[in-house]
Amino acid sequence: MAPPDDDSVPKPLLPQLSRRAFFKGAGASALSATLAPSAHAADPSPPVLGPEPAPLTLSINGRTVTVQADPATTLAELVRNHLGLTGTKIGCDRGACSACTVWLDGEVAASCMTLAFDARGRKVTTIEGLAKGEALHPVQRAFVENDAMQCGFCTPGMVMSCAALVDRNPKCTLDDVKQAVSGHLCRCGTYPNVFKATLAAAQGGGKAKGNT
Amino acid sequence: MQDVKDTSDPRASNKPGGEQQQQQAGGPPQPPQPNPGPSRQQALPYGIVGAGLKEVTRRVPEDEPPPLPENAKLKSIGKPVSRLDGIEKVTGKARYTFDVQLPGMLWAKWVASPHPHARIKSIDTSAAERYPGVRAIHIPERILSTAQLRDPKAEQGNRYPTVRYAGQPVAAVAADTPRAAEAAVKLIKVEYEPLPHVSQLEEAMKENAPRVFPGPTEQPATAGGGGAPPGLPQKGNVRGPDNKPRGMGPRGDVNKGLSESEVVIEAEYRTQVQTHVPMEPHGLVADWKDDGLTLYASTQFVTSVREDAAELFDLPKSKVRVISDFTGGGFGAKYGIGNYGLLAIHLSRKAGAPVRMILDRREEHVSGGNRPNSIQRLKLGAKRDGSLVALQVQAYGTGGVAGGAGVGFCHSTLYECPNVLVEQYDVFTNAGPCAAFRAPGQVQGIFALEQTIDELAERLKMDPLALRGKLDVSGTDDCLARAQERKVGAERAGWNKRRPAGSDKGPIKRGLGFAQSQWLYLVQPSTACEVRVSGDGSVEAFSSTQDIGTGTRTILAQVVAEEFGLRAEDIGSHIGDSRYPMGPASGGSRVTSSLTPAARNAAYRCARELAARLAPVFKANAENIVFADGKVMVKGKAGSAMPFREAVKKAGFEEISQRAERRDDYEGYLFKTPDMALSRHGIGGVQFAEVAVDTETGIVKVERVVAVHDCGRPINPKLTESQIYGGVIQGVSYALYEERHLDAASGQQLNANVDQYKILGSRETPRIEVILLEQLGAQSSTDARGVAEPANVATAAAVANAFYNATGKRIRTLPMTPANVLAALRG
């Protein structure tokens, strides 16, 4: 899920950004998780932003978009409320359920714990950008075939994590899948089928085999 | 449904879904005669497929379709069809209420009381009103989802509703942006006069405890169950006893029975408060316009949302439209408009713009509902041969400011016992209201009852499975199913290899246990469905029912497809809109049992009408037109086959449409209202659990669960299996981890989020093996029943019985956290 809690490398705190996550009292590990990706996006002398909205240009699902957003806007809020990409869900808004999982440069990230401004210069992929046109990602197809969903509210996040796993490690094992979705909360209890679907997608080598 | 209770008192029947008509006294009412009107005597298959199907003859309404054979002989029903809306769900296109974004939509936020009990002296909204972007403010004049004072005058003179739990909404703001709404609520100044409060069950039971309500109360039921019967005595915070579970009074003479018993088992069990935590929180988007109100609702019952809104805002139902495309889980708690909906509608009316009011995770935990806790004292008397003589249960639980903390009906219905007395008490506390939660009451009740039965078996040196076989003899369909389930399950689980309790010598101890599940077979008689065929060959089905994750769209399509010889994917399956014919509540495990017969009846009629239109095209009699494999043909003449669409186009009509209702079960019901009918048969299952208990750390792992269930005719085994996984997982989560912690001093929930409220995740998911019976009960045109609740009923009890088998110690307190486990091991 989020990058490991690694405090060995000092990270600039970017105090000029209004850190919503900080003021909302997020736990220390969650906070450093947020800060980790911002380190390499930070400009040596960034202009002071906020609290008013400022223009922001991002690459989302292969499109370049420019929006006005206040610097406290999370990436989850931005894609949902500014861009209408509501496939990304918010289940807890504090880094604890992974419903909001997106990819940043192909790596999974909790978009509720990522400030939109910290996604500048990175390629953002949301659930809407996972399929290539009509062609579903093998994990998406396997989720449907193996019924790895019930209410479906956690599903976009689950799919993003499982698709990242299968892309990175097509030889993934059951333990790998469990690890990949260990931060995901599914109240409907779809885990057994999430495991089945992800392994089916991996074993299908990009061509998921279903059971129907 | 928790208990099917006497709610004939009009004070308790303001929720249409929960009304049940029954006489206050005088025992069970006479069962009504099913299906008046023309009928035929019909032979129907009856029994468990693969375990001796036979034929029964029943009186069937004349216009019902011919009976279906077993699933193996069908093309669409009973097949593991993939969820029709699966692609929308995996691509992010599925639009939940959470995702509704209307032009000009405002964002609402409420002020939550920090006090668990207070009178509100004043509310000053002036600063909030001036905050940029604020468009409307509303102060609620009433609070929903709580017990109501029997005598409203008891709090006369209060300007605002009394605060009875920390987190109760006090005022709400609608603003242009979420940020503005959040900022503005902080500017609302509320002057509270704090009152003494009590948030712990046993504290609240004391005579001198602070009173949550200044007088006796009534708790309206919802269609999802919960609630409590009207007119019960109330002393302080303790309301009850309710001793008529399932409309049945006490049976026999318990004291006499106990004195005649040769063995008496006595024990106390405790269960915790569990919160629902649907991943999509409660919420509603309200769009008030002069010509009508549109509500987008995350709900388990579209109809209940419309009824609440119409009633509370004095609107004709024709002016209220409710849309629910997708609901992100509910588990019993999402009925009606709730306080969030009430506020959203007021704000929308004031602002003249759509308003989105969706709870955040903290608000959801605190005010969205919960499963009440329980303290249950059981006394079970039996003969040496195992037969039960007497069962006495006294149960106290708190659902916070709402009633409905009973422990189910299993004591009267699961096992043969001549003397039964169950007294269930609601204890009010200053805590968020409970709500129906996946088999309300029954989960708690079975946890204690099934351990008690195991204890009896141990005492009598009988095999727990064999003892069940001796006691579970009501002869109802669910009883017959369980006999088969015990057999198949025991084989799969390896019951014959089960070792004596506490056999492992090392610190990690493994064990195998099992428990039985039972739930009601419920039907919503008001269910209807419309099926249309358009001139181009499109087939569509319409029902206002919603999908909370069970796959309603898919099963509806499967049933309709069967009649037209089409695939489920060919059917337009439309649900989640109050403009469609009334569909069932997604609660009480009643969607499939209610909707599929209505859908099949409508599809059958529509297909017969279509056959009549096609007869001239095929130059044949309508009775000889058959639909199969996507084609139309004349019976016995394969050469006449024509693709379905092509044939329909040739018939040259614009549209035909048929609507049909859910007819009564052929055998009739125990009782019936327009909203709910209860069969004398039930549904259920048995579950076997394997656990590993680390006796040094107190950590329990559930390694494997074998879940064997019946649901009548499974319409879609793949989706059914998913629901059983879900029930087992929620059950393990409840057994091992979940617990709401309230701080006694402040009345605040300490773990109102998902990082501290522990729920089972991927790493703790056991290996789950599902075995599904196909049981034909010869009751309706599809013979389908529900499965959601029974899948959750037995799990905690099975885990607890496995814990005993592992350690030789009883765990009588949930959840099985290290502290509770170590205490049990010491005990």
Ligand code: FES
């Ligand atoms: S919403 Fe981002 S982790 Fe829960």
Ligand code: FES
């Ligand atoms: S499918 Fe409902 S929360 Fe996962």
